[in-house]
Amino acid sequence: MSSLKRQIKTEVKKMRSIEMQKLRSYEDKKMRRNSTSQPLNLLTSEIPASQPRNLSTSIFDISSPYISRLAKIERVARLTEKERLFTIAFEDKKTLGHSPGQFIMLSIPGYGEAPISVSSTPNKRNTFELCVRAVGNLTNALHNLTKGDRLWIRGPYGKGFPVEELKGKDLLFIAGGIGLVPMRSLIKTVLSERPSYGKIKLLYGVKSPDEILFKDELSEWQQTASMNVSITIDKPYPEWKGNTGVVTTLLPPLKIDETKTVVIVVGPPVMYKYVIMSLGDKRIAGHDIYLSLERRMKCGLGKCGHCQINSIYVCQEGPVFRLSDIRYLREAI
Numbered sequence: 001m002s003s004l005k006r007q008i009k010t011e012v013k014k015m016r017s018i019e020m021q022k023l024r025s026y027e028d029k030k031m032r033r034n035s036t037s038q039p040l041n042l043l044t045s046e047i048p049a050s051q052p053r054n055l056s057t058s059i060f061d062i063s064s065p066y067i068s069r070l071a072k073i074e075r076v077a078r079l080t081e082k083e084r085l086f087t088i089a090f091e092d093k094k095t096l097g098h099s100p101g102q103f104i105m106l107s108i109p110g111y112g113e114a115p116i117s118v119s120s121t122p123n124k125r126n127t128f129e130l131c132v133r134a135v136g137n138l139t140n141a142l143h144n145l146t147k148g149d150r151l152w153i154r155g156p157y158g159k160g161f162p163v164e165e166l167k168g169k170d171l172l173f174i175a176g177g178i179g180l181v182p183m184r185s186l187i188k189t190v191l192s193e194r195p196s197y198g199k200i201k202l203l204y205g206v207k208s209p210d211e212i213l214f215k216d217e218l219s220e221w222q223q224t225a226s227m228n229v230s231i232t233i234d235k236p237y238p239e240w241k242g243n244t245g246v247v248t249t250l251l252p253p254l255k256i257d258e259t260k261t262v263v264i265v266v267g268p269p270v271m272y273k274y275v276i277m278s279l280g281d282k283r284i285a286g287h288d289i290y291l292s293l294e295r296r297m298k299c300g301l302g303k304c305g306h307c308q309i310n311s312i313y314v315c316q317e318g319p320v321f322r323l324s325d326i327r328y329l330r331e332a333i
Ligand SMILES: Cc1cc2nc3c(=O)[nH]c(=O)nc-3n(C[C@H](O)[C@H](O)[C@H](O)COP(=O)(O)OP(=O)(O)OC[C@H]3O[C@@H](n4cnc5c(N)ncnc54)[C@H](O)[C@@H]3O)c2cc1C
Pocket: 103, 112, 113, 114, 115, 116, 117, 118, 130, 131, 132, 133, 134, 135, 136, 137, 138, 139, 140, 178, 181, 182, 293, 294, 295, 296, 297, 319
């Protein structure tokens, strides 16, 4: 190559380099002008370790129902061998904004995501409670977390209990096992306005005494809230002096005014059929019975079809349904 050619090539390289520098400086200025948050590449690699990396709030619109929000565990209480009660707060201090009977999708990166009912009342401003049974991947991972650990929450989703419609009525709650979890949100909401409701009864069935959830609250409700609580365990147990037999065995002796009683039922799928039959004997109409259905869920907001029963999506139109609305769906109960 002649020396002239080499000189020209070097000059062209220099000019290109100057042009690139100008362009970069222009792009930098433009980004700083337009952006109130950090540029994307800074979020992952260049923020000093001491600064929190607030991925959720910097780049995404956190008001979207599709997006999980970062939350922190404030407290963990062991309720039974398998169930723990988690008190949770969002990092941005916002409220969950749920109504009783709704659920959220909880995820821990690397372990998956699952629907969990909200167990606290909407009255709690900055925290909410989830009672979780350890059964698999995600729920066991959650049980290994402790105060201060972080997880992701999206929601609340679904339709809950018709709190306003229940006012002025006698209420009969029938819970089986972990079904007391979503019901607790409604019971506590109702008890916070106790004079607005008539007589309140709770029938609660569990397999054995050590599976009874919220023991202290059950006796508090019985003693102070003029609410009648009956607990039964499936089979006789050495130190158990209370009722034995499945939850439906508590129904026949009950005096119910069928003209003003609304029944709320939450429990394992097998329970519903028998409870509904017993309520039929008490002449309670299908439009006065509400149940919460549990189905496999993935998206939680009507997109994936995993929770479909015939023509309905449980995650969207439920999980709480009026019996008269689903009674004739073949796969519902
Ligand atoms: C609307 C709704 C509300 C729920 N609320 C609560 C709650 O408040 N507290 C709580 O502890 N659980 C609740 N669940 C159940 C909870 O979502 C499952 O236990 C959870 O998905 C299990 O996830 P995992 O990764 O730990 O278990 P996996 O590893 O996915 O599975 C463990 C075992 O459980 C079975 N399983 C998983 N999910 C379900 C399901 N939905 N139905 C039947 N079997 C299943 C699997 O087949 C497997 O045998 C709720 C479910 C729904 C649909």
